[in-house]
Amino acid sequence: MIENFGIVLGEWRLLATGLFNTVWICALSGVLSLILAVFVSLLLVSSRHGVRRVAQGAVDVMRAIPFLMLLFIVYYCLPAVNVRLSSWTCGLSALVVYNTAYFAEILRGAWAHLPREQTETGHAYGYAGLRLYHRIILPQIFIASGPVLGNQMITLVKNSAFLMVITIPDLTFMANQVQAIYFVPFETMLIAVGLYWVVCSTIEGTVRRLDRIAAVRGHE
Amino acid sequence: MSEARTPGDPVIEVRSLSKRFGTLQVLRGVSLAVSAGQTLCVLGPSGSGKSTLLRCINFLERPDEGSVYLRGERVGVHRAGSGRERAMTDRELARMRTRFGMVFQQFNLWPHLTVLGNLIESPIHVQRRSWGEVMAEAEALLDKIGLREKRDAYPSRLSGGQKQRVAIARALAMKPEVLLFDEPTSSLDPELVGEVLAVMRALAREGQTMIVVTHEMGFAREAADEVMFLDEGTVVETAAPDRFFGSPATARVRQFLQRYA
Numbered sequence: 001m002i003e004n005f006g007i008v009l010g011e012w013r014l015l016a017t018g019l020f021n022t023v024w025i026c027a028l029s030g031v032l033s034l035i036l037a038v039f040v041s042l043l044l045v046s047s048r049h050g051v052r053r054v055a056q057g058a059v060d061v062m063r064a065i066p067f068l069m070l071l072f073i074v075y076y077c078l079p080a081v082n083v084r085l086s087s088w089t090c091g092l093s094a095l096v097v098y099n100t101a102y103f104a105e106i107l108r109g110a111w112a113h114l115p116r117e118q119t120e121t122g123h124a125y126g127y128a129g130l131r132l133y134h135r136i137i138l139p140q141i142f143i144a145s146g147p148v149l150g151n152q153m154i155t156l157v158k159n160s161a162f163l164m165v166i167t168i169p170d171l172t173f174m175a176n177q178v179q180a181i182y183f184v185p186f187e188t189m190l191i192a193v194g195l196y197w198v199v200c201s202t203i204e205g206t207v208r209r210l211d212r213i214a215a216v217r218g219h220e
Numbered sequence: 221m222s223e224a225r226t227p228g229d230p231v232i233e234v235r236s237l238s239k240r241f242g243t244l245q246v247l248r249g250v251s252l253a254v255s256a257g258q259t260l261c262v263l264g265p266s267g268s269g270k271s272t273l274l275r276c277i278n279f280l281e282r283p284d285e286g287s288v289y290l291r292g293e294r295v296g297v298h299r300a301g302s303g304r305e306r307a308m309t310d311r312e313l314a315r316m317r318t319r320f321g322m323v324f325q326q327f328n329l330w331p332h333l334t335v336l337g338n339l340i341e342s343p344i345h346v347q348r349r350s351w352g353e354v355m356a357e358a359e360a361l362l363d364k365i366g367l368r369e370k371r372d373a374y375p376s377r378l379s380g381g382q383k384q385r386v387a388i389a390r391a392l393a394m395k396p397e398v399l400l401f402d403e404p405t406s407s408l409d410p411e412l413v414g415e416v417l418a419v420m421r422a423l424a425r426e427g428q429t430m431i432v433v434t435h436e437m438g439f440a441r442e443a444a445d446e447v448m449f450l451d452e453g454t455v456v457e458t459a460a461p462d463r464f465f466g467s468p469a470t471a472r473v474r475q476f477l478q479r480y481a
Contacts, residue, residue: 121322123314125342125346131346216374220331
């Protein structure tokens with residue numbers, strides 16, 4: 001048992017590469033999703049009925065399908081219509097599209113709960129349009145939804161384990177490699193799970209910090 | 221626009237303003253004028269249209285009829301050089317609203333910003349005044365309302381009275397030509413009303429032009445230059461406070477005052 005751990009740790013380079021890949025692809029898709037979600041949330045509250053309907057429909061569809069299905073669609077179905085992407089591009093775009101839907105919905109919800117008076121006070125103090133959104137609305141939405149966004153980020157990390165099925169060498173993929181070479185599944189998976197736990201509890205720590213910020217700055 | 225003006229011209233003039241929400245006629249041809257340095261108190265029972273009147277003055281609500289002039293300039297209506305008139309865009313309205321300072325019943329401070337942040341937000345990002353100048357004035361305003369030590373606190377950490385004093389300072393930081401108060405003490409605990417009224421009294425004495433919608437009879441009596449009584453969207457009586465409280469001209473006002481006395 002102990003020596004099995006030794007064998008697995010001997011392949012620490014593989015596991016480290018996997019961890020590194022998992023972390024950067026999650027971080028990058030998290031950031032991209034958040035940026036896109038800001039724009040999508042604007043569509044979700046558009047004053048134009050048609051725009052709002054289409055955007056909400058797209059978001060609802062994304063939230064209704066399992067991430068693995070989306071991944072398969074991007075990886076297997078797009079080549080059928082002559083769109084060929086590398087597995088990395090497929091994985092990244094699937095993660096981004098999927099999480100943008102969740103993030104956008106979270107931001108829309110936070111906006112819906114923002115007291116109408118905040119917008120009105122903005123108007124009274126000379127804000128309109130984009131400046132109102134940027135200076136008054138968006139900071140409050142971010143503060144209010146920070147903890148929920150953080151939790152969604154943890155879901156993103158866990159979903160990223162599916163990327164191994166399209167051959168992206170993430171932590172799950174590499175762990176699977178190691179156990180297949182040495183036939184030590186228990187020890188390998190235990191270590192991989194431990195690494196996932198470290199990543200997720202780091203995010204969890206950030207969530208708790210965001211909670212404290214929201215407690216002070218999230219309401220008047 | 222830039223017609224010749226005499227010193228006695230009102231800062232704010234409202235001419236026969238009307239506003240309805242659906243089938244409810246809230247304002248019926250309200251007119252008023254406030255000269256520079258004067259304080260007008262608007263009294264009246266709840267539902268009389270006081271708050272709507274105030275919100276129509278800076279066009280937070282668009283009035284259905286009538287007009288508002290800020291130093292002779294029509295609020296909410298853009299007048300081109302050719303004399304052609306059209307409704308102001310949101311952006312034009314926003315710019316014009318920076319010349320009003322508004323204090324709300326529920327304070328409506330921006331919770332994501334510190335006290336100081338609330339004061340300097342609009343002067344820097346909307347009025348585009350220089351940072352150094354705005355900061356110096358904001359610090360002076362904090363001294364004035366006695367909350368220097370709360371400079372870096374967030375609104376959620378303040379009492380109601382402190383919040384409203386900060387809200388007043390936020391309005392003053394805009395260097396407004398007129399201050400609009402919408403029942404500024406109505407949501408405060410009784411023991412906190414005094415500190416807010418003290419700040420407002422000081423402003424009235426210093427010659428800040430103000431329109432104050434309030435239920436505080438004592439404040440109206442001491443601080444107002446003129447008192448207006450509104451009922452069912454109509455101006456019932458406008459008079460100097462001595463007259464208004466001493467010998468009201470109408471039965472409606474007498475009845476109202478009796479209930480409050």
